[in-house]
Amino acid sequence: MGMESSAESPQPVRVVMQAVAGWIGRLGRIWVEGQVAELNRRGGTAFITLRDPVANVSARVVCPLRVLDATTPPPEAGSRVVVHAKPDFYVARGTFSLLAQEIRHVGLGELLARLEQLRKTLAAEGVFADDRKRTLPFLPNTVGLVCGRDSAAERDVLENGKRRWPAVRFEVREVAVQGDRAVGEVLNALKELDAIPEVDVIILARGGGSLEDLLPFSDEALVRGVSATRTPVVSAIGHEQDTPLLDLVADVRASTPTDAAKRSIPDVGEQLQLVRQLRDRGRRVIEGGIEREEAWLSGVRSRPVLASPMREIDRLTEHVTGLRDRARRCVSASLDRAADDLSHTRARLLALSPATTLARGYAIVQRSDGAVVRSATEVAGGETLRLRFADDSMTATAGETEATEEQEGSA
Secondary structure, X not given: OOOXXXXXXXXXXXXXXXXXXXXXXXXXXXXXXXXXXXXXXXXXXXXXXXXXXXXOOEEEEEEEHXXXXXXXXXXXXXXXXXXXXXXXXXXXXXXEEEEEEEEEEOOHHHHHHHHHHHHHHHHHOOOXXXXXXXXXXXXXXXXXXXXXXXXXXXXXXXXXXXXXXXXXXXXXXXXXXXXXXXXXHHHXXXXXXXXXXXXXXXXXXXXXXXXOOOHHHHOHHHHHHHXXXXXXEEEXXXXXXXXXXXXXXXXXXXXXXXXXXXXXXXXXXXXXXXXXXHHHHHHHHHHHHHHHHHHHHHHHHOOHHHHOHHHHHHHHHHHHHHHHHHHHHHHHHHHHHHHHHHHHHHHHHHHHOHHHHHHOOOOXXXXXXXXXXXXHHHOOOOOEEEEEOOOOEEEEEOOOOOOOHHHHHHO
């Protein structure tokens, strides 16, 4: 039940502290897991700061040396342990602590199982998704490097980077790469480099080590911190067989620090060779194109129409002249045939014309109504007749009808 108090009748500090101690004392013994952030031995007692591996929370553990020495191997800073302890509240100072009665190391299998569970959780959130990964710049203006102090990883990155591109610049942040302070220092360095506009890529580098040594690079806070950066991150933690969760969230995973330098910084010799190859290839393409065009132009110029333009005009002139002469011959022949036909027709007309007959001395006898008299028997005596000759005509009066010699002979 809660303690009764008011502004007029407050509770003394000792009463409140004793009540808190009573409440905490009722918790009983409990198993607590964490990472040893600090360990100090004083007299027969060890004082341990136990840090939560995910959140920024820690607790003070008071451990007799006999309990600490009973753990094999003895815990050190950075160790993951499980402590069987009794919660305790020191009334005189108002401090909370855990009184350790047994300490155990977290087993390797259990660590791997927890890392796998964390990996699945982060993967389900899309932290490791490929579409979140950014492309490294071709030539970074400045390379940020987070590494251990005076480490071989730092020398590998700097030496290989300078060898590949002497003008490249580095912003180096030396931090703790294992132990309880590693996550905090790496995160602070990462945020500091990410805030520098000139830094185009950040390399997180560390040499190989045991699973426990590489645990900071599987820390959830660090993984989420890398995912939130605006600058591409290259992970170069451990060796090829080491796979901390940082490798999954980084934009590029390098097998070693040397490989990280190669992936982040282009080789000036290789690039110059590539430029020469591309230049030679471009020159060959241009020269080949010019040669093809020159060959085409030579072929066009060698054609008769361009080699001797007047020859084509002469040929066409001859063709036109031939057509003209042929047309003239055709017209002349047609006119000659038509003239001949006309002459023949005219001759036939003249041969059949009555005027020709009249010109030989014959005459046409017509009655007054114009009817042609074909027989003397058709004319009555005294009838006026009209005699038409070739050039003129006259009238006459019919007399008696006389029989011709042919009629007399037949009679």
